[in-house]
Amino acid sequence: MNPQKVISFExxxxxxxxxxxxTLCLPMGLTPEDTERLDKIxxxxxxxHRGDYLFRSGERFRSLYVVKTGSVKTYAxxxxxxxxxxxxxxxxxxxxLDAIEKDHHICSARVLETSAICEIPFNRLEELTCCIPSLxxxxxxxxxxxxxxxxxxxxxxxxxxxxERLATFLVSLSRRLQRRGLSPNDFYLSMSRHEIGNYLGxxxxxxxxxxxxxxxxxxxxxDRKHVQLKDLAALEAIVNGSQAEGDHQRRSS
Amino acid sequence: MNPQKVISFExxxxxxxxxxxxTLCLPMGLTPEDTERLDKIxxxxxxxHRGDYLFRSGERFRSLYVVKTGSVKTYAxxxxxxxxxxxxxxxxxxxxLDAIEKDHHICSARVLETSAICEIPFNRLEELTCCIPSLxxxxxxxxxxxxxxxxxxxxxxxxxxxxERLATFLVSLSRRLQRRGLSPNDFYLSMSRHEIGNYLGxxxxxxxxxxxxxxxxxxxxxDRKHVQLKDLAALEAIVNGSQAEGDHQRRSS
DNA sequence: ATCGGTGTTTGACCTGGATCAAGTAAATAA
DNA sequence: TTATTTACTTGATCCAGGTCAAACACCGAT
Numbered sequence: 375m376n377p378q379k380v381i382s383f384e385x386x387x388x389x390x391x392x393x394x395x396x397t398l399c400l401p402m403g404l405t406p407e408d409t410e411r412l413d414k415i416x417x418x419x420x421x422x423h424r425g426d427y428l429f430r431s432g433e434r435f436r437s438l439y440v441v442k443t444g445s446v447k448t449y450a451x452x453x454x455x456x457x458x459x460x461x462x463x464x465x466x467x468x469x470x471l472d473a474i475e476k477d478h479h480i481c482s483a484r485v486l487e488t489s490a491i492c493e494i495p496f497n498r499l500e501e502l503t504c505c506i507p508s509l510x511x512x513x514x515x516x517x518x519x520x521x522x523x524x525x526x527x528x529x530x531x532x533x534x535x536x537x538e539r540l541a542t543f544l545v546s547l548s549r550r551l552q553r554r555g556l557s558p559n560d561f562y563l564s565m566s567r568h569e570i571g572n573y574l575g576x577x578x579x580x581x582x583x584x585x586x587x588x589x590x591x592x593x594x595x596x597d598r599k600h601v602q603l604k605d606l607a608a609l610e611a612i613v614n615g616s617q618a619e620g621d622h623q624r625r626s627s
Numbered sequence: 628m629n630p631q632k633v634i635s636f637e638x639x640x641x642x643x644x645x646x647x648x649x650t651l652c653l654p655m656g657l658t659p660e661d662t663e664r665l666d667k668i669x670x671x672x673x674x675x676h677r678g679d680y681l682f683r684s685g686e687r688f689r690s691l692y693v694v695k696t697g698s699v700k701t702y703a704x705x706x707x708x709x710x711x712x713x714x715x716x717x718x719x720x721x722x723x724l725d726a727i728e729k730d731h732h733i734c735s736a737r738v739l740e741t742s743a744i745c746e747i748p749f750n751r752l753e754e755l756t757c758c759i760p761s762l763x764x765x766x767x768x769x770x771x772x773x774x775x776x777x778x779x780x781x782x783x784x785x786x787x788x789x790x791e792r793l794a795t796f797l798v799s800l801s802r803r804l805q806r807r808g809l810s811p812n813d814f815y816l817s818m819s820r821h822e823i824g825n826y827l828g829x830x831x832x833x834x835x836x837x838x839x840x841x842x843x844x845x846x847x848x849x850d851r852k853h854v855q856l857k858d859l860a861a862l863e864a865i866v867n868g869s870q871a872e873g874d875h876q877r878r879s880s
Numbered sequence: 881a882t883c884g885g886t887g888t889t890t891g892a893c894c895t896g897g898a899t900c901a902a903g904t905a906a907a908t909a910a
Numbered sequence: 911t912t913a914t915t916t917a918c919t920t921g922a923t924c925c926a927g928g929t930c931a932a933a934c935a936c937c938g939a940t
Contacts, residue, residue, distance in 0.1 A: 524777030
């Protein structure tokens with residue numbers, strides 16, 4: 375035996391039960407026994423690195439993926455190189471739900487930074503959901519939540535101006551980080567300005583200009599990927615403020 | 628006994644088994660026996676009329692709804708009167724899936740014309756999905772399909788210009804009507820220009836101008852609610868054409 | 881340290897579609 | 911029937927944000 379042997383992935387069995395994400399992730403609301411059954415089907419592969427794919431658009435659907443650490447972007451590639459970024463996914467968030475219907479992935483997913491990802495083979499999961507009603511219900515809830523989130527995005531893209539979009543993005547990110555025990559007002563972006571713009575339906579230049587403007591207005595400090603929100607209240611006011619004052623942007627109604 | 632008694636809702640028992648929508652709707656892929664079990668929990672209320680609500684945003688979630696005949700719009704009301712139309716629903720389409728997560732409706736649904744609606748109490752449905760694996764799978768598929776549709780809409784709102792949006796709307800509507808055995812190129816719109824614009828993130832005026840332009844270009848004939856698509860191929864070319872030629876609208880990438 | 885290459889910022893300009901303003905036609909009420 | 915409201919169309923104008931261009935800063939590779 376090597377006396378220098380250090381703690382490794384092999385010796386620490388990472389299980390759902392010990393996972394800090396248990397309250398955000400699939401096991402939410404399951405009994406310890408049911409969590410254990412779920413745990414048995416989860417595959418924990420070695421960490422992926424920036425740019426690695428979880429899956430590509432068009433591939434056969436086999437598994438759902440959950441971010442354990444790091445972050446992932448999903449995007450719909452449209453032929454000749456163009457793409458629409460669909461989401462940025464933080465620890466505890468499930469990826470691949472949109473593939474169930476067609477049995478093929480309709481978007482691609484790649485990690486934005488070194489990330490640990492849990493893989494959940496879907497056919498195994500369906501065996502469990504059949505006999506664990508609370509897990510089935512949790513799956514329904516997660517699928518429904520995804521729909522609700524998409525609804526929010528439709529509203530953002532359909533009715534909000536550039537300023538409101540970026541503010542919404544930042545406030546939403548801040549809240550999600552906070553829920554994961556991280557600082558809500560001091561964080562590093564793992565995605566580029568370009569990806570943010572793509573996600574929000576804006577040109578890179580617009581995103582850049584808005585960051586500058588928000589900084590000039592004292593709402594935040596930004597230095598490359600490093601963002602510090604200085605006035606979250608003001609950002610939140612932008613998010614649901616402009617709607618309060620007299621309904622500009624008549625696209626809406 | 629009244630000799631004049633005519634065929635009524637009471638005498639013709641409408642059941643899923645006889646429903647022409649069986650291949651589009653929840654029973655898709657179920658055995659006749661399972662369809663019968665599903666049928667037992669479906670409530671068929673009397674027809675609703677233009678403007679009637681299926682449910683309102685904020686209400687407790689109890690049931691899913693399926694359009695049997697007619698059409699329904701869903702929309703997210705945002706405080707002071709504004710709204711974002713989320714979708715127009717045709718026969719066989721399920722409404723209310725977004726409410727599962729929060730156990731409250733996050734959007735409102737009202738019928739656009741006289742419509743028959745099937746109501747499916749969700750707690751009863753969950754009892755069935757637990758013991759009918761194919762029904763559970765079908766529910767997962769339907770939820771996933773909704774996510775996929777929202778993804779398409781995000782792409783539409785994030786990356787397409789006004790012309791592409793209206794063309795996409797018309798082509799999509801045409802296909803959905805065709806799948807229901809109706810004419811794909813001669814139909815009546817059950818929604819107003821205003822609602823179309825709201826749905827597509829455009830001003831009413833823009834929608835109106837585009838209809839006029841499409842008509843001038845010979846793509847369609849339009850007379851108020853009555854639309855005849857004259858050149859579906861050209862419309863489809865617009866839908867996935869502009870993307871092919873050199874990636875304008877750099878918002879995308 | 882130097883050299884690309886890529887991501888970001890900033891300025892100048894332009895345009896698609898929103899907004900504003902009438903006018904017209906259909907639907908509903910009286 | 912006529913009055914009133916609501917939906918739709920069309921024209922004129924404006925502007926948020928896209929596009930183009932250039933400079934700059936960082937990062938990995940030689």
